[in-house]
Amino acid sequence: MNQAITLKGTSQVAIRVQTNKSGKIKVRKLDKSRMWTRVLIYSLIAITVYAFVTMNFGTMTLEVALPTFFANLQRIFLQPRLSHRVEWAALIDQLTITLGLAVLGTLIGAVVSFFFALLAARNLSHPKVSQTVRAIMSFIRAIPAILWVLIFALAMGLGSEAAVVGIVFQGIAFLTKAYSETIEEIDHGVIEALKASGATWWQIVFQAVLPSCLTALISWSFLRLETNFGHAVAVGAAAGAGGIGFQLMLSGNMQMDMHEVGVIVYLLLGVSVVFELVSMKLREKLLVKS
Amino acid sequence: MATDIFKKRRIHMVLFFAVFTGLYVFFSQQLNFNSATAFTQIPSGFAWLGANFWPNYTTTAPEFLLNIIRVLLRTVIIAVASTTTASAFALIAAVFGSNKTGIHWTIKYIVRIIAMVFRNIPLIAWALILLFSFRQNEFTGFLALFFGTFGYLTRSFTEIIDESGDGVIEALKSTGATYFQIVFQGVFPMISSQLVSWVLFMIESNIRESALVGMLTGTGIGQMFNFFFSGFRYPMAGMVLLFIIITVIGLEMLSNKIRRLLL
Amino acid sequence: MLQLQQVSKTYDNGKTALQDISFKVSKGDFVSIIGPSGAGKSTLLRTINQMIPVSDGQILFHEDDVTRANRKKLRTVRRRMGMIFQHYNLVTRMTAVENVLHGRLGYKSTISGVMGRYTEEEKKKAFELLGQVGLEEFVYTRCDQLSGGQKQRVGIARALMQEPELILCDEPIASLDPKSSKVVMDYLKSIAKDMGITCLVNLHQVDVAMDYSDRIIGVSGGKVLFDGPPSELTPEILSEIYKSEDLLV
Numbered sequence: 001m002n003q004a005i006t007l008k009g010t011s012q013v014a015i016r017v018q019t020n021k022s023g024k025i026k027v028r029k030l031d032k033s034r035m036w037t038r039v040l041i042y043s044l045i046a047i048t049v050y051a052f053v054t055m056n057f058g059t060m061t062l063e064v065a066l067p068t069f070f071a072n073l074q075r076i077f078l079q080p081r082l083s084h085r086v087e088w089a090a091l092i093d094q095l096t097i098t099l100g101l102a103v104l105g106t107l108i109g110a111v112v113s114f115f116f117a118l119l120a121a122r123n124l125s126h127p128k129v130s131q132t133v134r135a136i137m138s139f140i141r142a143i144p145a146i147l148w149v150l151i152f153a154l155a156m157g158l159g160s161e162a163a164v165v166g167i168v169f170q171g172i173a174f175l176t177k178a179y180s181e182t183i184e185e186i187d188h189g190v191i192e193a194l195k196a197s198g199a200t201w202w203q204i205v206f207q208a209v210l211p212s213c214l215t216a217l218i219s220w221s222f223l224r225l226e227t228n229f230g231h232a233v234a235v236g237a238a239a240g241a242g243g244i245g246f247q248l249m250l251s252g253n254m255q256m257d258m259h260e261v262g263v264i265v266y267l268l269l270g271v272s273v274v275f276e277l278v279s280m281k282l283r284e285k286l287l288v289k290s
Numbered sequence: 291m292a293t294d295i296f297k298k299r300r301i302h303m304v305l306f307f308a309v310f311t312g313l314y315v316f317f318s319q320q321l322n323f324n325s326a327t328a329f330t331q332i333p334s335g336f337a338w339l340g341a342n343f344w345p346n347y348t349t350t351a352p353e354f355l356l357n358i359i360r361v362l363l364r365t366v367i368i369a370v371a372s373t374t375t376a377s378a379f380a381l382i383a384a385v386f387g388s389n390k391t392g393i394h395w396t397i398k399y400i401v402r403i404i405a406m407v408f409r410n411i412p413l414i415a416w417a418l419i420l421l422f423s424f425r426q427n428e429f430t431g432f433l434a435l436f437f438g439t440f441g442y443l444t445r446s447f448t449e450i451i452d453e454s455g456d457g458v459i460e461a462l463k464s465t466g467a468t469y470f471q472i473v474f475q476g477v478f479p480m481i482s483s484q485l486v487s488w489v490l491f492m493i494e495s496n497i498r499e500s501a502l503v504g505m506l507t508g509t510g511i512g513q514m515f516n517f518f519f520s521g522f523r524y525p526m527a528g529m530v531l532l533f534i535i536i537t538v539i540g541l542e543m544l545s546n547k548i549r550r551l552l553l
Numbered sequence: 554m555l556q557l558q559q560v561s562k563t564y565d566n567g568k569t570a571l572q573d574i575s576f577k578v579s580k581g582d583f584v585s586i587i588g589p590s591g592a593g594k595s596t597l598l599r600t601i602n603q604m605i606p607v608s609d610g611q612i613l614f615h616e617d618d619v620t621r622a623n624r625k626k627l628r629t630v631r632r633r634m635g636m637i638f639q640h641y642n643l644v645t646r647m648t649a650v651e652n653v654l655h656g657r658l659g660y661k662s663t664i665s666g667v668m669g670r671y672t673e674e675e676k677k678k679a680f681e682l683l684g685q686v687g688l689e690e691f692v693y694t695r696c697d698q699l700s701g702g703q704k705q706r707v708g709i710a711r712a713l714m715q716e717p718e719l720i721l722c723d724e725p726i727a728s729l730d731p732k733s734s735k736v737v738m739d740y741l742k743s744i745a746k747d748m749g750i751t752c753l754v755n756l757h758q759v760d761v762a763m764d765y766s767d768r769i770i771g772v773s774g775g776k777v778l779f780d781g782p783p784s785e786l787t788p789e790i791l792s793e794i795y796k797s798e799d800l801l802v
Binding site: 032033036037040041044045047048050051052055056057058059060065066068069072073076096097099100101103104107138139141142143144145146147150151152154155156159160161164165210211214218229230233234237238245248249252253256258261264265268269272273276 | 299302303306310313314317318320321322323324327328331332334335336338339343367368370371374375406407410411412413414415418419420421422423424425426427428429430432482483486489498499501502505506509515519531534535538539542548551552553
């Protein structure tokens with residue numbers, strides 16, 4: 001139990017010092033935050049240990065798998081080259097398709113999300129509307145992007161439309177949240193001033209809201225473009241919607257040509273890195289502004 | 291002056307809409323993307339979904355539901371394990387990669403480049419690469435999630451340390467504390483709640499990604515969905531989807547609650 | 554006990570922060586360093602415990618040249634110099650007493666410091682120091698729940714925990730209201746007077762410096778323009794020190 005011993009300060013006021021069971025003085029206090037952090041970390045470690053103990057390794061043995069893995073990595077990263085089956089021009093076309101899926105998905109997603117964000121932002125919308133939109137968004141977010149694509153591919157027929165719509169759906173959920181938080185950060189005075197001058201809701205949106213947070217919105221959209229690019233690759237591979245992801249499947253799963261996979265991986269890496277660098281620059285610009 | 295700002299702003303807006311429309315038209319043509327079809331078919335898509343995916347009497351058999359729960363639980367466990375392991379490695383990497391706690395600039399750059407490569411190779415590519423060597427099993431799924439998460443969290447953790455460490459690092463350094471004392475007594479306590487928040491976010495996101503990874507690695511909920519979906523047993527696929535939605539929303543609510551507790 | 558000899562500092566970007574600074578400080582002195590912002594006060598203080606390395610010159614602490622100390626030597630030098638900051642620089646998510654105990658890290662092995670293990674004597678001392686700065690009721694309070702003045706007192710207790718011979722204070726009251734400022738300055742003064750610990754304080758409030766100091770050093774443009782007791786600090790010298798700031802205003 002916690003005992004209390006007293007030490008005398010020079011100011012003559014007693015200090016209540018707590019000790020633990022073995023009589024040692026306590027210096028930590030297990031407040032709510034620290035206790036829950038600890039509970040959480042221990043639970044995560046426990047789950048991880050359990051996962052490793054019960055992990056299903058199938059027919060794989062590490063002695064065989066690791067050497068082939070490193071050999072493959074070597075082929076992919078150190079000896080990338082195309083086989084006679086694939087031409088550069090065709091590969092670039094496929095990359096354009098994947099890029100197109102990602103860009104269209106982001107553009108459409110951005111427009112739709114902007115309007116949803118207006119409805120979700122607490123400073124522009126009615127509380128009930130805002131809550132409803134948020135609930136719908138968390139429902140949409142819960143469905144993985146790849147499943148959206150698979151479902152729409154079946155419902156609409158396989159084509160770029162299904163892929164784009166699938167990508168858009170997951171993106172909307174993310175962007176609506178990000179956009180509405182950005183809109184909520186707008187200086188309250190700006191909106192109030194326009195309201196006072198008799199501006200309509202739409203005038204406020206296009207004269208105050210959109211101009212003052214356009215850079216932030218673009219920055220978020222770019223972040224989403226990074227994610228959407230990954231989804232667009234996956235869509236090609238797993239849903240057979242074409243593009244570089246499909247080629248990745250062909251070269252890898254069918255032809256087992258790791259050198260060719262290497263070329264594709266480098267292409268994907270290049271595009272993603274460019275996206276990331278642009279989005280980093282955009283965020284820096286934002287930080288300077290605020 | 292005032293008119294200049296408005297003019298500049300108008301030019302910005304016009305430029306923005308021009309770029310926007312240009313990109314849209316260009317890629318629509320490249321992809322044969324028909325905007326009208328895409329938008330008008332969304333309602334019919336949902337109608338189809340409602341008609342075919344609606345769970346029916348075949349999908350409410352207790353064994354079937356228990357099986358979904360078992361597989362889903364397994365998927366959650368693997369996703370949590372993968373995220374936790376990746377966070378541990380990412381934390382170590384971030385300490386050496388941060389501007390505030392990095393030891394030497396060469397190590398800093400090596401860490402940053404490795405993290406950048408790891409997070410920018412799409413998940414699907416990781417899954418494929420790993421599949422060739424590790425075959426179809428849980429461990430492959432674990433690894434596929436691990437690499438991307440490691441890269442992503444290393445960047446986030448590095449930024450957190452860069453932003454919040456400053457004063458405390460200086461203060462502890464001035465007491466004569468050693469490097470590891472500063473990291474453990476100063477930096478980690480300062481950033482712990484932000485770290486946990488990111489880990490929770492990645493767990494949520496990885497559980498969603500498990501669907502994709504599982505399809506390729508033939509494990510977990512992704513494989514189960516794929517099995518029913520490609521076998522045209524849509525009501526069952528619908529039931530699996532419903533359970534995924536419930537799980538993800540449930541976990542999101544749980545981690546929001548945990549975040550509030552940790553403040 | 555502390556002697557600066559022709560200390561200069563030029564940053565990598567070519568900006569000169571300190572030029573040829575020399576002065577001596579003895580045990581128990583309360584010395585204020587005043588000057589306009591950007592004069593190099595902060596850099597000057599940080600060269601003394603080598604948070605910022607000097608470009609030229611010597612800094613003697615007792616007999617040791619701080620500027621040439623190796624890592625191990627530097628550790629023993631730093632733990633004999635406490636430091637207090639404008640923004641307190643506490644680990645806000647830890648209790649007050651844990652923050653005070655951080656003052657012992659310089660004396661501990663890496664591993665017991667990492668684990669946060671302290672001896673019973675150290676803990677008792679930490680509680681007593683919190684009592685001395687009037688924070689008896691807040692020993693187990695998390696530092697993000699303390700007021701600015703209370704945080705700075707925790708900072709003072711942390712510095713005292715090092716059993717220092719010298720305390721470097723970088724704008725200790727710049728973020729505080731007048732009442733807390735007085736409390737903090739009174740503590741610093743009594744540390745110098747009653748405990749014989751030398752205090753070197755950066756201040757931008759000249760009136761406070763006049764009230765509390767045994768000696769004032771006026772710095773402007775990285776150079777010492779004045780060094781003497783407060784009584785000798787004339788309005789002419791003051792306007793000379795703050796000349797550049799007047800021009801800016």
